[in-house]
Amino acid sequence: MIKSRQRFLNGGYYQPLADALITAVNNCPLGFEQRLLDIGCGEGYYLQQLANAAKSSNTNLKLVGLDISKAGVRLAANRKLGAQLVVDSAYKIPLFDNSIDTALSVFSPICPDETARVLSADGLLMMVGPGEEHLTGLTAHIYEQHQPHGGNFNVLDEHPAFDLKEQIDVKTSITVKGPDILDLLTMTPYYWHTSAEQQEQVAALTLLTTPVHFSLRIYQRTSF
Ligand SMILES: C[S@@+](CC[C@H](N)C(=O)[O-])C[C@H]1O[C@@H](n2cnc3c(N)ncnc32)[C@H](O)[C@@H]1O
Numbered sequence: 001m002i003k004s005r006q007r008f009l010n011g012g013y014y015q016p017l018a019d020a021l022i023t024a025v026n027n028c029p030l031g032f033e034q035r036l037l038d039i040g041c042g043e044g045y046y047l048q049q050l051a052n053a054a055k056s057s058n059t060n061l062k063l064v065g066l067d068i069s070k071a072g073v074r075l076a077a078n079r080k081l082g083a084q085l086v087v088d089s090a091y092k093i094p095l096f097d098n099s100i101d102t103a104l105s106v107f108s109p110i111c112p113d114e115t116a117r118v119l120s121a122d123g124l125l126m127m128v129g130p131g132e133e134h135l136t137g138l139t140a141h142i143y144e145q146h147q148p149h150g151g152n153f154n155v156l157d158e159h160p161a162f163d164l165k166e167q168i169d170v171k172t173s174i175t176v177k178g179p180d181i182l183d184l185l186t187m188t189p190y191y192w193h194t195s196a197e198q199q200e201q202v203a204a205l206t207l208l209t210t211p212v213h214f215s216l217r218i219y220q221r222t223s224f
Contacts, residue, residue, distance in 0.1 A: 002043050002072045004186035009045040013174045013184075017106075017128065017214045018049040020170045024126055024218060025050060025061075025102060032059035034101035037118065039090045040108020041065035044076025044083070051081040064100070066093060067108075093118050102126060110152055116161035116221055125162060125219040129153060131169055137210025138184060141202055142194055153217060162219040170214040181208045 008014075026032060032054040038047050047065050054061035063083035067073050073087045088094050091111040095118045103115050106128040115125055129152055156162045176184055182203040185191050194202070202208075 001187055001191075002069060002075060004183040006043040006045065006075055008176075008180055008183040008187055009043075011180050013176060013180070014045075014212070014214075016170050016172050016212070017216075018046060020168055020214070020216055021046060021104065021106075021126065021128075022049060022053040024168070024216065026053070026057075028102060028124060030101055032057060032061040035062040035064070035099065036102045036104060037064040037066065037093075037095070037100045038104045038106070039066055039093070039110065039115065040105055041067050041076055041085070042069070042072045042108070044072075044079045044081065044085075046104065046106055047076060047081055047083050048079050051083065064095070066090065090114065098123075104128075105152075110155065112155055112159040112161060116159070119221045121221065121223055123221045124165075125156070125221065127153065127156060127217045127219065129215050129217075131171065131213030131215045133171065133211040133213040135184075135188065135190075135210050135212065137208055138188070138202075139190060141205075142190055142198055153215075156217070156219055161222055163222050164217060165220050166218040168216040168218070170216060171211065173209060173211050176208045176210070178206060181205050184208070 041047055047063050065076050065083050065085045066088055068089050070087050073085050076085055090109050093114045097117050098120045100118045101120055101123050103125045185202050
């Protein structure tokens with residue numbers, strides 16, 4: 001799953017989301033001069049994108065990545081980003097209180113209490129989940145009817161430590177080519193809902209055009 005994700009992401013298909021995150025981080029009061037923690041960083045694609053953007057603007061972005069998958073963190077380490085990386089759980093973040101300016105979570109589990117604890121007062125949480133139309137071109141090959149995934153936003157919307165400041169929807173269409181199509185299926189939870197026959201059908205496609213729709217919600221930590 002992690003290797004499929006790395007091959008697919010390195011193909012640039014989710015660049016519009018990476019660009020939206022770079023803009024959102026740059027728009028923070030501290031700009032790139034801050035400490036950012038990617039919770040559930042996987043193989044480090046978004047850390048890499050942020051490190052590249054900070055380097056081009058000659059700023060000192062301090063990056064920390066955390067993931068429960070040792071294989072994921074190892075691949076992230078191979079990117080040689082100068083980030084601090086750790087194998088641990090989003091539910092037990094091995095950082096001091098108030099030590100992070102911005103937390104990022106892209107399609108990963110989130111623990112509001114732990115995230116609030118490590119964030120500085122007025123720190124931000126950038127949370128990305130699937131929008132309603134996300135990957136409907138792929139799910140059409142799997143389900144009779146598309147059932148949108150709600151994302152993990154509810155736990156934050158109900159938590160007193162977080163105030164929703166902004167929602168940015170990133171929507172576009174991508175055309176995925178050749179073996180990248182099976183990588184896309186393999187890196188999503190849909191893979192576990194497909195039969196071997198459906199996997200073969202998807203793998204046999206040469207082109208797949210699908211909407212991608214990301215919801216980026218920016219929450220501010222409150223002093224509740
Ligand atoms: C869908 S992947 C997203 C990875 C990365 N954010 C990206 O978008 O490429 C979800 C990630 O969450 C990680 N994960 C799952 N449970 C976790 C937990 N309790 N604590 C930290 N990471 C976790 C997985 O190992 C995986 O890398």
